[in-house]
Each structure stands twice: as C-alpha cells, then as structure tokens.
Amino acid sequence: MIALDDVLVTAYSPDPAGGADRVVRLLGPVTLELVEHRVAIVGANGSGKSTLARLLNGLVLPSSGTVRVNGLDTARDGAAVRRTVGFMFTDPDAQLVMPTPVEDVALSLRRLPMTPAERDVAARAALDRFGLADRAEVPVHALSGGQRQLLALASVLATEPAILVCDEPTTLLDLRWRGVVDALLADLDQQVVVVTHDLDAALQADRVLVVDDGSLVFDGDSAQAVAHYRALMQVRA
Amino acid sequence: MTSAPDNETAAAPAVALPAPIARSSVTTDVALISTFAAFIAVCAILPGIPTPSGVPITLQTFAVILAGLVLGWRRGGLAALLYVVLGLAGLPIFSGGVGGVAVLAGPSVGYLLAFPFAAALAGVLAGWALRTAERLRSSSLADRLTARYGDGVGRAPSAWRYPLLVVAGLGASFLTIHPAGIVGLMVRLGITLPEAFAIDVVYWTGDVLKNLAAAAVAVAVFKAFPDMLRSRR
Amino acid sequence: MSGPIRPPWAGPLGLYHPGTTVIHRAPAGLKLAFLAMFAIAVVAVRGPASALAFLGIALLAQLVARIPWHRTTRGLVPALVTAALIGAYQWWARGWATALEVSVDLVALVLLGAVVTATTRADTLLDALARLARPLRHVGLSPDVVALSVGLFLRTIPVLARMSLETRDAARARGLDREPRAILVPAAVRMVAHARATGDALAARGLGEN
Structure with a gap:
C-alpha cells in the first residue's frame, strides 16, 4: 500500500533577475492512499504528474510530509523502498545501461544473493518471458524502440518488485508496440501505477488521479476522471 | 482521503515553502562520469576537421576540457x-580508432596521459572562474557596465562566466596537455625541447578555438541545468 | 550471434583476434608485465643494433601469435608514418644511427603493444583492471561501481553517436549546419540531460546503493 501524508515537493529555481535562487512549489500538499490494483495518473506536461510518480519510489523526496510504501518511509528506507517499487521510464535509452540485454537484466539481479551463473540463467529466463530470448546477446542499440522498452520492463520485473510505477511507458512507441506493452502491464500480478497521456489506457484503470499545476484536482472513477481531464484541457485550448 | 487545494499555494511567498530535499547523487555522478568519458571517445573517433595548417583538429581535447568545466x-x-x-585496455577509442597499450609506445603518449590531469585542473580553475564571475557580477564594475550597456551585459551570469571559463580551459590545457605532450615527444622521438616545442605549437590555434567552444558549451549547460552549478565537485 | 555485427567501437571485443597460440593463452597480467619490461629496455638500451634486436622480438611475437598482418597494420600505419617522418628528420639532424634507433624502437614498441592487444580479450583485460581497482573501495569506489561505469560507457557511445547525428540533422533542417554552436550546444545539453535521466534510472533500479 502506498500512503502520502501531507506531501509537499519544492525545488530551487534561479531568479531571472540574478538574485539568489528561489524555492518554488512543484507538487502538493497531497494526502493519498493508493490500494487499487491499477492506478493511472493523467495531467498536462509540467503539471507535476511525473513528480508524483517519482515520489513513490524515493526518486524524488518530499520537502515536507511523508511517503510510505508498505510501511517503509521513502526518505529513510530508500534502498528497501526501491526493492519494493520497480520504476519504468519513458525513454528506455536512459534506463538500459549495459551493452547487451542479458547483461542489463543480470545487472538488476546483482542485488539478489546469486552466483554469476545463476544470475545468467535467471536473466535469460526473464528475457524469455518477454519474448526476447533470441535477442539476449544482440547489442541494445540494435534493438527496435519497442524491443528496448520490453527489455526495460524485463529488467525492472526481473527482481519481482511488489509494485510497478511507469512514467509514460508508451509515449515513444508506435501503435503496435503500445498495444503490446499495455497488454503486458495489464497482465501483471503487481500493483501498477501508470503516468500516461493515453486516455484509452487510463480508462482501463481502477482509479485515476488528475494532476494540474502541482495539485491533485480530481481523484476517482476512471470514466469521470477522464471526462474531467478532457474538460480541463478544453478550457485551456 | 484526498486533499486537493486550489492554486493559492503556488502564489504563496517563497519563504513559506520548505527547502527541497536532495536525494543522494551517487548514481547521477556515475552516469555523468561514464557519459562524458563516452563523449571524449566519440569526439576522438570522429574524423578530424582539416585545417589550413595541415594538422587536422579532433574534438578530443574539447571534450576533455568540457568534462572538467562542467563536472x-x-x-x-x-x-x-x-x-x-x-x-x-584495448577498446579502439583513441584518435584514429586505435586502442591498447601500444599507444603508450607512440609519440602522442604525453598528450594522452595528461587528459585526466587536464580535466581535473580545468575543474579546479572553473570553480574559481564561476565564483569570480558571481563576485564580479555584483561589483561596481558590473554597475557601470549595466548603466552603459544594459542588464544583458552587466547582470547576465553568462556574460561574466564565459571569458573566465575560457581562461580556465586555456590554463588547464597549457599547464598540463602541452607540457606533457612535449615531454612525450622528446622521449619517444629522441628530439630536443625546441624541436618538440616546434611540433607542439602547430596545435595551438586549434586548441584556442576548442577552448572558446568548450567555455561556450559549458555556459549553455549551466544555463540549461542551473543545479549543475550547485553539484560541481 | 544473431543480429547485426557489432561496429568496432560498440563491443568489448574491439581489436581482439581470436586464437589458441601460447601468447593467446598467457595470463593478461603476465603479458602486460612483459610489455612494460620491454618498453623500459627499449628506452634504456641505446644503439641501432639493439633497436633491430627489439624489432626482431616484436616480429617473432607477431609470428608466434599467428596474427594476420592486416589486423595489426590498422594500429601500425600511424606509427609507421611517424617513424618515417622522424627517421628522415633525425637522419638530417643527427645522422643515420640515431635515425635508425629512434624509428625502429618506435615501430618495435607499437608492434608488440598491438600483439598484446590482439591476443588479449578486452573483457579479460577489464576483469584484470577490476581486480586492480579493488583497493579503490577504500576511497569509496566499489568494484560494482567500476563495473557499472564500464558497462555504461560502452552503452553510451552508440547513444551519443546517434544523438550527434540527430542534432546535426536538426541544425541542417534549420539551415544552421555551418554554425558550430548550433550543433555543439544542443548536442551537449541533450547529452547532459541523457546522463541525468540515466542517473535517475540507475537510482530507480536500486543500483549504486549499499
């Protein structure tokens, strides 16, 4: 279970007049409990929805308030939180750090107590699960964008986190790969929190949060939330 | 379970907001170090730009100095x-796509081994340059320049940073890369100091151009990522 | 291996030439130690006769390792050009003996270095380096972090190469491809953004902790 208690996130912003840096509000205050199996977060670019997602595994720390995942405080127990919460990014190129797929998955597995040989077997099994077994030794830069995103997912899920947070996982993908990734995410046993611009995907969620200008402006049933978000964007346009 | 306040907090005075809490930056440091190392490699592999002097310029030292200035x-x-x-160790990432310990035997060994020191010294000097730029920006000199040419010159951080970063980069390359390069030439080619110096001088024009470029790029990076100024080490 | 062939800079196997000769099988550390001793000897022992003897040793190593000539010439061409130029200059300045010694010493050292590189897999050398780097954990550099940096380095080169081509195309599309600033500045800013995103991704994967 994810619990945000009176969370406020701030950042430094340079003063255009050349003075000392100012502190600006990025998100909050937000108080939330997320227990649903599928949660979607929607909002305009720069609204703070990525900040909200990044709070959930301690990538962003609250300036005040607390974020707890299964009772673990993200500020105090960061390492344990990241073992519990997997995180998938928009751009797999930033996320995939080793030259070949099997090495990249094996890198994720390093924090589990395994011998290198066991790690290799487990890494290949994880690749097989996402249909990447025959790509194990191919250089990552030779994979297609969709295959790279599948590999990113395989690397994150190899350690079997209890919760998966995805920040716009399908934004860079074509329609076919978008379907593949959405279907894979839908099949997971884990609790999944997805930040998305894809309102069709948001409609499938059990609960949808709408973030705007650093605040949570709607929270609830997916159909109502998506309708609220559409109305909000129409006002802007 | 949800509190969804209005936008009034956004307009609240800055003093009321708690300071941001930074996450440990170890992984970002590792990523920046590896990425800049890869950037040096890409600049070295790219074919050199031909110059009138006949000596092609590679962007390798540009990347080395930039790493120091920015990081x-x-x-x-x-x-x-x-x-x-x-x-x-054998990756073909040196100039001309060569690699391996054989390079240590070549005449350019001095230049190559000086790179880490050049980047480190550029980093030290850039730290001084950035602090001095801040001081000068609030000095009476800046007041006079602002009165005469406007805020764009007198108060803009970049206008002060750029010339000082050029000095930092030039200082680093002329205190490390060139002396070490000359010693390498002398040892490997069995020539005297004046002879080695005459070879080294050929690279000077390109080097000055590369330092001008490195400082300009560093200024742009600091503009795009102001927190890089805070995290330099 | 399926898929496209690795470009030379994309894989850890760069300049390695597979083989089973005694030189291939010798431990990497031993080869490096021998090369270091050879380099010291070449510099310390003067005279054209010894230079020719050193070249003989290097050529013998090349033959024993059965490395085809075209493998070593790639690294050797710049050295040969330099040797020819400096040889001509030294002949004019100091006579034929110095010219022969300096140019032959240079070729001998570069040739033996190329043999060591061609007979030792880069990942073996990197493993040896990781072992050497182990004491660095006392100053906060764990072997895992070193291994991670190396993997990340190899992975980032093709990313940067693609990024620089895209940036150049973008500059060209705006008619700015003759303007170095329009290429260098966006390329560097994108690179730093990429590195920071990678840092976040590493942290999210719990790497570089504990």
Missing part, C-alpha cells in the same frame, strides 16, 4: 581517467 575536478578527472584506462 568539476573530481568527476571530470574521473571521466577522462575512465576514457584513458579503457582505451589502454
């Missing part, structure tokens, strides 16, 4: 060190 002495030095060590 600071520790991370910048480590980036250049990673590049040199991996090249010596």
Whole structure:
C-alpha cells in the first residue's frame, strides 16, 4: 500500500533577475492512499504528474510530509523502498545501461544473493518471458524502440518488485508496440501505477488521479476522471 | 482521503515553502562520469576537421576540457581517467580508432596521459572562474557596465562566466596537455625541447578555438541545468 | 550471434583476434608485465643494433601469435608514418644511427603493444583492471561501481553517436549546419540531460546503493 501524508515537493529555481535562487512549489500538499490494483495518473506536461510518480519510489523526496510504501518511509528506507517499487521510464535509452540485454537484466539481479551463473540463467529466463530470448546477446542499440522498452520492463520485473510505477511507458512507441506493452502491464500480478497521456489506457484503470499545476484536482472513477481531464484541457485550448 | 487545494499555494511567498530535499547523487555522478568519458571517445573517433595548417583538429581535447568545466575536478578527472584506462585496455577509442597499450609506445603518449590531469585542473580553475564571475557580477564594475550597456551585459551570469571559463580551459590545457605532450615527444622521438616545442605549437590555434567552444558549451549547460552549478565537485 | 555485427567501437571485443597460440593463452597480467619490461629496455638500451634486436622480438611475437598482418597494420600505419617522418628528420639532424634507433624502437614498441592487444580479450583485460581497482573501495569506489561505469560507457557511445547525428540533422533542417554552436550546444545539453535521466534510472533500479 502506498500512503502520502501531507506531501509537499519544492525545488530551487534561479531568479531571472540574478538574485539568489528561489524555492518554488512543484507538487502538493497531497494526502493519498493508493490500494487499487491499477492506478493511472493523467495531467498536462509540467503539471507535476511525473513528480508524483517519482515520489513513490524515493526518486524524488518530499520537502515536507511523508511517503510510505508498505510501511517503509521513502526518505529513510530508500534502498528497501526501491526493492519494493520497480520504476519504468519513458525513454528506455536512459534506463538500459549495459551493452547487451542479458547483461542489463543480470545487472538488476546483482542485488539478489546469486552466483554469476545463476544470475545468467535467471536473466535469460526473464528475457524469455518477454519474448526476447533470441535477442539476449544482440547489442541494445540494435534493438527496435519497442524491443528496448520490453527489455526495460524485463529488467525492472526481473527482481519481482511488489509494485510497478511507469512514467509514460508508451509515449515513444508506435501503435503496435503500445498495444503490446499495455497488454503486458495489464497482465501483471503487481500493483501498477501508470503516468500516461493515453486516455484509452487510463480508462482501463481502477482509479485515476488528475494532476494540474502541482495539485491533485480530481481523484476517482476512471470514466469521470477522464471526462474531467478532457474538460480541463478544453478550457485551456 | 484526498486533499486537493486550489492554486493559492503556488502564489504563496517563497519563504513559506520548505527547502527541497536532495536525494543522494551517487548514481547521477556515475552516469555523468561514464557519459562524458563516452563523449571524449566519440569526439576522438570522429574524423578530424582539416585545417589550413595541415594538422587536422579532433574534438578530443574539447571534450576533455568540457568534462572538467562542467563536472568539476573530481568527476571530470574521473571521466577522462575512465576514457584513458579503457582505451589502454584495448577498446579502439583513441584518435584514429586505435586502442591498447601500444599507444603508450607512440609519440602522442604525453598528450594522452595528461587528459585526466587536464580535466581535473580545468575543474579546479572553473570553480574559481564561476565564483569570480558571481563576485564580479555584483561589483561596481558590473554597475557601470549595466548603466552603459544594459542588464544583458552587466547582470547576465553568462556574460561574466564565459571569458573566465575560457581562461580556465586555456590554463588547464597549457599547464598540463602541452607540457606533457612535449615531454612525450622528446622521449619517444629522441628530439630536443625546441624541436618538440616546434611540433607542439602547430596545435595551438586549434586548441584556442576548442577552448572558446568548450567555455561556450559549458555556459549553455549551466544555463540549461542551473543545479549543475550547485553539484560541481 | 544473431543480429547485426557489432561496429568496432560498440563491443568489448574491439581489436581482439581470436586464437589458441601460447601468447593467446598467457595470463593478461603476465603479458602486460612483459610489455612494460620491454618498453623500459627499449628506452634504456641505446644503439641501432639493439633497436633491430627489439624489432626482431616484436616480429617473432607477431609470428608466434599467428596474427594476420592486416589486423595489426590498422594500429601500425600511424606509427609507421611517424617513424618515417622522424627517421628522415633525425637522419638530417643527427645522422643515420640515431635515425635508425629512434624509428625502429618506435615501430618495435607499437608492434608488440598491438600483439598484446590482439591476443588479449578486452573483457579479460577489464576483469584484470577490476581486480586492480579493488583497493579503490577504500576511497569509496566499489568494484560494482567500476563495473557499472564500464558497462555504461560502452552503452553510451552508440547513444551519443546517434544523438550527434540527430542534432546535426536538426541544425541542417534549420539551415544552421555551418554554425558550430548550433550543433555543439544542443548536442551537449541533450547529452547532459541523457546522463541525468540515466542517473535517475540507475537510482530507480536500486543500483549504486549499499
């Protein structure tokens, strides 16, 4: 279970007049409990929805308030939180750090107590699960964008986190790969929190949060939330 | 379970907001070091730009100095060190697509081994340059320039940073890369100091151009990522 | 291996030439130690006769390792050009003996270095380096972090190469491809953004902790 208690996130912003840096509000205050199996977060670019997602595994720390995942405080127990919460990014190129797929998955597995040989077997099994077994030794830069995103997912899920947070996982993908990734995410046993611009995907969620200008402006049933978000964007346009 | 306040907090005075809490930056440091090391490699592999003097310029030293200016002495030095060590280990990432310990036997050994020191020194000098730029920006000199040419010159951080970063980069390359390069030439080619110096001078024009470019790029990076100024080390 | 062939800079196997000769099988550390001793000897022992003897040793190593000539010439061409130029200059300045010694010493050292590189897999050398780097954990550099940096380095080169081509195309599309600033500045800013995103991704994967 994810619990945000009176969370406020701030950042430094340079003063255009050349003075000392100012502190600006990025998100909050937000108080939330997320227990649903599928949660979607929607909002305009720069609204703070990525900040909200990044709070959930301690990538962003609250300036005040607390974020707890299964009772673990993200500020105090960061390492344990990241073992519990997997995180998938928009751009797999930033996320995939080793030259070949099997090495990249094996890198994720390093924090589990395994011998290198066991790690290799487990890494290949994880690749097989996402249909990447025959790509194990191919250089990552030779994979297609969709295959790279599948590999990113395989690397994150190899350690079997209890919760998966995805920040716009399908934004860079074509329609076919978008379907593949959405279907894979839908099949997971884990609790999944997805930040998305894809309102069709948001409609499938059990609960949808709408973030705007650093605040949570709607929270609830997916159909109502998506309708609220559409109305909000129409006002802007 | 949800509180969804209005936008009034956004307009609240800055003093009321708690300071941001920074996450440990170890992984970002590792990523920056590896990325800049890879950047040095890409600049070295790219074919050199032909010049009228007949000596092609590669962007390699541009990348080395840039690593120091942007990352600071520790991370910048480590980036250049990673590049040199991996090249010596046999990856074909040195100028001309060569690699391996054979390079140590070549006449350019001095230039190559100076890279980590050049990046580190550029980092130290850039730290001084950035602090001095801040001081000068609030000095009476800045007041006079602002009165005469407007805020764009007198108060803009970049206008002060750029010339000082050029000095930092030039200082680093002329105190490390060139002396070490000359010693390498002398040892490997069995020539005297004046002879080695005459070879080294050919690279000076390109080097000055590369330092002008490195400072301009560093200024742009600091503009795009102001927190890089805070995290330099 | 399926898929496209690795470009030379994309894989850890760069300049390695597979083989089973005694030189291939010798431990990497031993080869490096021998090369270091050879380099010291070449510099310390003067005279054209010894230079020719050193070249003989290097050529013998090349033959024993059965490395085809075209493998070593790639690294050797710049050295040969330099040797020819400096040889001509030294002949004019100091006579034929110095010219022969300096140019032959240079070729001998570069040739033996190329043999060591061609007979030792880069990942073996990197493993040896990781062992050497182990004491660095006392100053906060764990072997895992070193291994991670190396992997990240190899992975980032093709990313940066693609990024620089895209940036150049973008500059060209705006008619700015003759303007170095329009290429260098966006390329560097994108690179730093990429590195920071990678740092976040590493942290999210719990790497570089504990």
